[in-house]
Amino acid sequence: MAHPFDSLTADAMRAGGSWKWSTPGTDAHGRGLIGAFVAEMDFPPAPAVAEAVRACADGNRFGYLSDAWVAEMADACAAFWSDRFGYAVDPAWIRPLPDVLTALTSVVEHFTPPGSPVLLPTPAYMPFLTVPGMLGRELVRVPMAHDGGSWSLDLDVLDAAFASSGSKLLVLTNPHNPTGRVLTEAELAAVTAVVGRHGARVFADEIHAPLTFDGRVHRPYAASSETAAAHTLTATSASKAWNLPGLKCGQLILSNSADAARWTEVGYLAEHGTATPGVLASTAAYRDGREWLDDVLGYLDGNRALLRGTDLPGLSVTVPEGTYLAWLDATGLGLDEPPSAFFAREAGVVMTDGAACAGPGGMRLNLAMARPVLADALERISAALA
Ligand SMILES: Cc1ncc(COP(=O)(O)O)c(C=O)c1O
Structure with a gap:
């Protein structure tokens, strides 16, 4: 069943002006960048x-x-x-x-x-x-x-x-x-x-x-x-x-x-x-705000399931037990640049580079976005891997 968060689009997020969505430019394919780095959620606030x-x-x-x-x-x-x-x-x-x-x-x-x-x-x-x-x-x-x-x-x-x-x-x-x-x-x-x-x-x-x-x-x-x-x-x-x-x-x-x-x-x-x-x-x-929180937890859990069910060959994926932050280990890819730079350019997904967390070779992916936007982000990452 559709959730109201599903209708939040990348364009609307960019127009919102948050830091998360204000990385300038496009990827190598001319697509707008998907903000998946800083730890905040794209969802509108709890009514309370x-x-x-x-x-x-x-x-x-x-x-x-x-x-x-x-x-x-x-x-x-x-x-x-x-x-x-x-x-x-x-x-x-x-x-x-x-x-x-x-x-x-x-x-x-x-x-x-x-x-x-x-x-x-x-x-x-x-x-x-x-x-x-x-x-x-x-x-x-x-x-x-x-x-x-x-x-x-x-x-x-x-x-x-x-x-x-x-x-x-x-x-x-x-x-x-x-x-x-x-x-x-x-x-x-x-x-x-x-x-x-x-x-x-x-x-x-x-x-x-x-x-x-x-x-x-x-x-x-x-x-x-x-x-x-x-x-x-x-x-x-x-x-x-x-x-x-x-x-x-x-x-x-x-x-x-x-x-x-x-x-x-x-x-x-x-x-x-x-x-x-x-x-x-x-x-x-x-x-x-507890009802809102429980709803968000259910939605985030659906996003975790989407990540778990997505084939990302070459990446070792840690689906979070808690938080909405997933860890993608890219050391197996043998890239000659920070992995976040590769995926920002080739997939247009802006993640936190592991090196910034003292975890070089990894990336931190923020899952707290509308599910269709996350699906797009994961498809782009998958295509970049291919
Ligand atoms: C583990 C952890 N601690 C602290 C903070 C800082 O949050 P705040 O500035 O809202 O206190 C963050 C923000 O992402 C965090 O993830």
Whole structure:
């Protein structure tokens, strides 16, 4: 049965002016480029979110953030996390931030020893590779294990990286961008053992938490054990699941009283950047956007099935367990240029190059588009391979 998203055309997306669709030019065949790189969805917003933003304008709510609006958002976020993930968070421990990078910056600066390195499993979300360096910290890559289309954390490599670098912070993204992995409870427990052994902490980036498939449920790292709660700061946002990154609102979730006390001392500057419309829209998303989210999850699942059913000889395809980002490994093609450059030129599909994620030879394909547009993108990729 047709879904309303099916009628979203590439031309309409280009006219919309988003970054995702504004790469200039055409491919080698004169076709318009399909934007499949940056992690946002092409779908129109949840009605509750659109209504909240309209209400900001109509109700003159462009002023500074009030404590009451923060509390409403924290309540809505806590209820969502409790209902979806079984994690009962005290709303007082959910704090507003503009985005996840602000959370990472704050955690590095205020919750790790001065000058200490930061560990990051790779491939990774691109800015995590560069932001620690901008803060004067060494970034230590922890390559993930890769077996065919399947990725996992390599705990021996992680253990050795802690030992050799003296790092006190692991950046743990789950569900994982760009491999789409959703970690199991056993994997989370194994991470806790390694982190605990080195007296380190975890920055848990769980921004993709609601976006899981095939019956998988996101397990918040901080909820996995008391030990984990004691060494974790969690960042999340409605920005991925409800597609609101431009509204600049995320959440820092604290999970122990020592960190909560420290945050009251150091959190002001980070919190100050949060946008009032973003807070009000995030409240609406968590509270009244669940039906829309479930519909989107069903649609994305159909797109995953389309990818799974498409023959792409020469590419090793990882269909995501969570997130709407697929990983296409092109190392088998033996290209003498970055694979994203080849497919942008020959297929007119603009993907994130793996090298930007510290996963050279791969590409990150964003599946969150109208299914006919995705079908066109996959046909073009297939033809370019042929
Ligand atoms: C894993 C991950 N973390 C963080 C972010 C940043 O999102 P935001 O800027 O909305 O906080 C993204 C965005 O794509 C992401 O995929």
